[in-house]
Amino acid sequence: MSYESVSHEGQPLLLGDDTPPRRRGRRIAVVTGIAVILLALFLIFGRGHKAPPKGPAAEQAPPVSVIAPGRQTVDRVxxxxxxxxxxREMPVGVAGEGGRVTRVLVEPGQWVAAGQVLATIDRSVQAQTADSLAAQIRVAQADATLMQANLDRARQLVANGFVSRADIESKTAARDAAAARVRVAQATLGQQRAANGRLDIRAPAAGLVLTRQVEPGQVVSAGSGVLFRLAQGGxxxxxxxxxxxxxxxxxxxxxxxxxxxxxxxxxxxxxxxxxxxxxxxxxxxxxxxxxxxxxxxxxxxxxxxxxxxxASTVPLLPESAVQSDRSGNYVYIVGPDSRAAKRVVTVGEVTDQGVSIVAGLDGTEHIVVAAGAFLSPGQKVKPVLQTPQTAAASSPS
Incomplete structure (x- = not known):
């Protein structure tokens, strides 16, 4: 008995297998494709992936620059x-009776000495008055001289009995009255001359002229206000x-x-x-x-x-070492285990030399100079110690 047969297309068929040839070919192609895909996945993810290493090699410790700032004296500014x-500003006005200004002798920005005349006021009437008083002194002096001569003659005649002692006393009183009139006239003239001197507007002390508020021809008086302003000693x-x-x-x-x-x-x-x-x-x-x-x-x-x-003695850090967030200012310190730790600080004066830290540090810590924004608490780092001067020079301004 034969187990083969011939199909109508001339291809041999196994007896007992009634699967159509086309369907069976598709199944073989699908199975083959799945096998290829699984093999590719194995090659990619099976061989290429290795289990993460354990131990010190698992951490990539980045190098960071650190400083031990110590403590420095920082001015509080x-x-x-x-x-x-x-x-000391000195306002200068009219000290006397005033009058018409004849000359102004200074300008703002000029230096003046104590007592220097700043402006002059017309004194023609006052000058005539002073001359009159001077003449009155001469008249009084002439009267006093005459009274003294009369007294001297009377004293010569009193011994001979021609003049009584009452006459001597009367002539002595007349002589004294004439001398008093001389002194009164002299005092009156001195008063007038002092008043005339106050007509000039003078600097009360040496200094710098700041402002000028008067011009020639202006009539001024004690109520005219401030005419000059001076800075005492400049x-x-x-x-x-x-x-x-x-x-x-x-x-x-x-x-x-x-x-x-x-x-x-x-x-x-x-x-x-x-x-x-x-x-x-x-x-x-x-x-x-x-x-x-x-x-x-x-x-x-x-x-x-x-x-x-x-001044205060505090740690001084470069500006790049100090970070800030919503909670305030902080720095990263590196401990003995070479791990970064976040430390909250209080910032004081900020100067060209750096930032002073008034609280949070004692100056002995190792502070991360830069790259603090890229670190996280507990991260393993490789500290590279720098001097504060080197760190300040290399930190960004």
Missing amino acids: LTANGSLAAK EMEMRATLAESDLAGLHVGARAQVTPVGSTVKFDGVVWQISPVIDPATRQGTARIQLRYDQALRPGGFASAAIVSG
Whole structure:
């Protein structure tokens, strides 16, 4: 009995297998494709993937620069704004009876000596009065001379009995009255001359002329107000406005640097007076900073000041070492296990030398200088110790 048969297409068929040839070919192709895919996946994910290593090699420790800042003396600097003014401003007006101004002898910006004439006032009438008083003195002196001569002759005749002692006493009184009239006339003339001298407007002390408010021909009197303003000795000051809390830590003699608006030049000064009262509305007071004269210091101008109100010994860090977030300022320190740890700090003065830390550090820690924003607490790092000077030079400004 034969187990083969021939299909109508001439291909041999196994007896008992009634699967159509086309369907069986498709199944073989599908199975083959799945096998190829599984093999590819094995090659890619089976051989290529290795289990993560365990131990120290598993952590990639990045190198970071660290410093041990220690403690440094840092000035406590207060910044303030205010106006420039003469330290001692001297308003000058009419001291006498006044009159018509004949000459003005100075201009703003000129230096004057004590007693120097700033302006003159017409004194023609007063001069005539002084001449009249001088003539009265001469008349009184002539009377006094005559009375003295009469007294001397009477004294010569009294011994012979021609003149009584009563006559001598009368002539002595007349002589004394004439001498008194001379002194009265002299005093009156001196008073007139003093009044004439007050007609001139003079500088009460040496200084710098700031303003001039008078012109020749102007009639002035004691009620005319201020005609000149002088800065005594040319000394200037800045009246810096500070908060009540800042004034509490400030002392007379504190150093300061003043920069007028529109200028880059800094002028050294010293606090010479601190306001004894606080404005109840603004809670501010005034610190007066004495300055040497300079043409750039113009009274009435505006300026800023940096006042050194004290010093403290604190750690000083580069600005790049201090990070901040919603909770405040912090730094990263590296412990003995070479792991980064976050430390909250309180920032003090910020100067060109760095940032002072008033709380949170004692200066012995190893502080990450830069790249703190890319670290996370507990991360393993490779610390590279630098000196504070090197770190400050290399930190970004």
